[in-house]
Amino acid sequence: MKIKFKINGKAVELDVDPETPLLWVVRDELKLKATKYGCGRSMCGACSLHIDGDLFRSCSYPVKYAEGKEVTTLEGLSEDEEELHPVQQAWMEENVPQCGYCQPGFMMAAAKLIEEIDEPDTEDIKANISNICRCGTHPRIIKAIKRAAQIKQAKTSSL
Numbered sequence: 001m002k003i004k005f006k007i008n009g010k011a012v013e014l015d016v017d018p019e020t021p022l023l024w025v026v027r028d029e030l031k032l033k034a035t036k037y038g039c040g041r042s043m044c045g046a047c048s049l050h051i052d053g054d055l056f057r058s059c060s061y062p063v064k065y066a067e068g069k070e071v072t073t074l075e076g077l078s079e080d081e082e083e084l085h086p087v088q089q090a091w092m093e094e095n096v097p098q099c100g101y102c103q104p105g106f107m108m109a110a111a112k113l114i115e116e117i118d119e120p121d122t123e124d125i126k127a128n129i130s131n132i133c134r135c136g137t138h139p140r141i142i143k144a145i146k147r148a149a150q151i152k153q154a155k156t157s158s159l
């Protein structure tokens with residue numbers, strides 16, 4: 001079945017089984033490898049991406065539901081190729097990753113959170129982000145999300 005959607009601003013049309021999880025279409029058909037497979041059961045968040053601006057776990061999202069939608073992965077998070085997204089900048093400043101495997105999913109969840117809450121505190125972050133990091137980088141992730149919110153606000157106020 002032909003499925004059409006946009007990914008990171010680019011229109012694509014793919015002939016795939018409509019029940020295929022979007023994760024595998026993104027990774028195997030479109031060769032965008034930031035989005036990761038962790039549990040495959042919507043529990044760990046490694047496969048998180050945005051669909052029409054909302055956060056989804058793509059391991060449990062049949063590609064047929066992406067028809068006509070806009071999908072964003074970490075590769076397309078920054079709308080401007082010359083400029084990092086606040087989450088990317090904060091992640092670098094706080095030197096967050098250890099092995100790095102879970103980080104794209106956390107970053108997509110963080111980007112959504114700072115859109116919804118201007119200044120998230122630790123409780124907001126814990127309440128809204130349930131991703132899992134087996135390396136235990138959560139303390140740095142919390143710092144980086146707070147920093148990303150500051151960067152976003154500074155950018156917005158300088159416009």
Ligand code: FES
Binds near residue numbers: 045
């Ligand atoms: S791989 Fe999708 S939530 Fe774990």
Ligand code: FES
Binds near residue numbers: 098103133137
């Ligand atoms: S940095 Fe290794 S799993 Fe999170």
